[in-house]
Amino acid sequence: xxxDQWIEMVLNSxxxxxxxxxxxxxxxxxxxxxxxxxxxxxxxxxxxxxxILLFFTLNILLINYSTxxxxxxxxxxxxxxxxxxxxxx
Amino acid sequence: MHKINTDFTSLYNxxxxxxxxxxxxYLQNTEDAEEVTQDVFVKLYKAxxxxxxxxxxxxxxxxxxxxxxxxxxKQKNSKKYFFVFGTxxxxxxxIENSTNFEHPGILLENKEHSEILFSVINQLAENQKxxxxxxxxxxxxxPEISEIMQVSISSVESLIFRAKSNLKEKLALxxxxxxxx
Numbered sequence: 001x002x003x004d005q006w007i008e009m010v011l012n013s014x015x016x017x018x019x020x021x022x023x024x025x026x027x028x029x030x031x032x033x034x035x036x037x038x039x040x041x042x043x044x045x046x047x048x049x050x051x052i053l054l055f056f057t058l059n060i061l062l063i064n065y066s067t068x069x070x071x072x073x074x075x076x077x078x079x080x081x082x083x084x085x086x087x088x089x
Numbered sequence: 090m091h092k093i094n095t096d097f098t099s100l101y102n103x104x105x106x107x108x109x110x111x112x113x114x115y116l117q118n119t120e121d122a123e124e125v126t127q128d129v130f131v132k133l134y135k136a137x138x139x140x141x142x143x144x145x146x147x148x149x150x151x152x153x154x155x156x157x158x159x160x161x162x163k164q165k166n167s168k169k170y171f172f173v174f175g176t177x178x179x180x181x182x183x184i185e186n187s188t189n190f191e192h193p194g195i196l197l198e199n200k201e202h203s204e205i206l207f208s209v210i211n212q213l214a215e216n217q218k219x220x221x222x223x224x225x226x227x228x229x230x231x232p233e234i235s236e237i238m239q240v241s242i243s244s245v246e247s248l249i250f251r252a253k254s255n256l257k258e259k260l261a262l263x264x265x266x267x268x269x270x
Contacts, residue, residue, distance in 0.1 A: 003261060006260075006267070007257055007260045009202055010202045010205050010206050011206065011256065011257075013205075014192075014199070014225055014226055016196050016199075017192065017196075017226055019106050020106070020109065020192075020193050020194045021109075022105055022106070022109040022122075022126055023123060026123060027098075027105070029127055030130045030131060030134075033127060
């Protein structure tokens with residue numbers, strides 16, 4: 001009985017709850033956040049552009065390196081074959 | 090741009106208390122409630138030009154606020170889980186450090202009991218907590234809650250009923266502790 005009464009009292013303790021007003025500075029904080037946002041976007045955009053540029057540069061360098069390496073290997077092989085195929089040595 | 094700012098200022102004046110109070114009831118921390126209010130209005134500022142009057146503006150704002158509160162709690166819990174190697178509560182909506190929350194809008198004579206009420210509200214399942222807060226603390230009707238939560242009115246009734254039953258069970262356990270003290 002006492003328990004039920006206590007539970008009801010706790011459940012009803014929110015009766016007559018008043019609405020609370022947020023801090024007066026909150027609106028200016030929100031406006032600052034809104035105005036700050038584009039700067040972040042531009043910074044992010046530059047970061048993305050730099051990353052893409054770096055990605056392509058590295059790829060081009062890698063392709064150049066691997067093709068020149070292949071060419072060097074191929075010319076070494078042809079030189080070797082030329083030497084081996086001399087019939088009148 | 091000027092018109093958007095004017096609209097936005099009036100929107101803030103009209104709905105800031107609503108957003109802040111829902112966030113406060115949900116998060117039970119004034120700083121967190123302010124952070125979520127800020128986040129909600131930034132989202133509203135961006136989304137306002139695309140707002141289609143398919144639902145009322147108030148319902149839409151309620152939905153954004155509740156979703157932001159859920160996101161905030163998840164983010165807070167995941168941060169906690171990331172840094173602390175321990176067991177995590179099964180209930181994702183449980184918030185730590187909120188057991189002694191004193192709601193600034195509660196009547197002085199109810200302060201002690203309301204602290205207990207808020208601590209057990211946090212142990213409810215997410216949708217039961219939402220329905221209970223909107224009904225009991227925000228004073229919304231079941232049709233309004235059904236529109237916000239996008240469920241049927243009978244589902245809202247069931248959620249509130251289950252929330253109250255669960256609260257009574259949890260409070261019965263609290264009563265034993267209360268009696269010991």
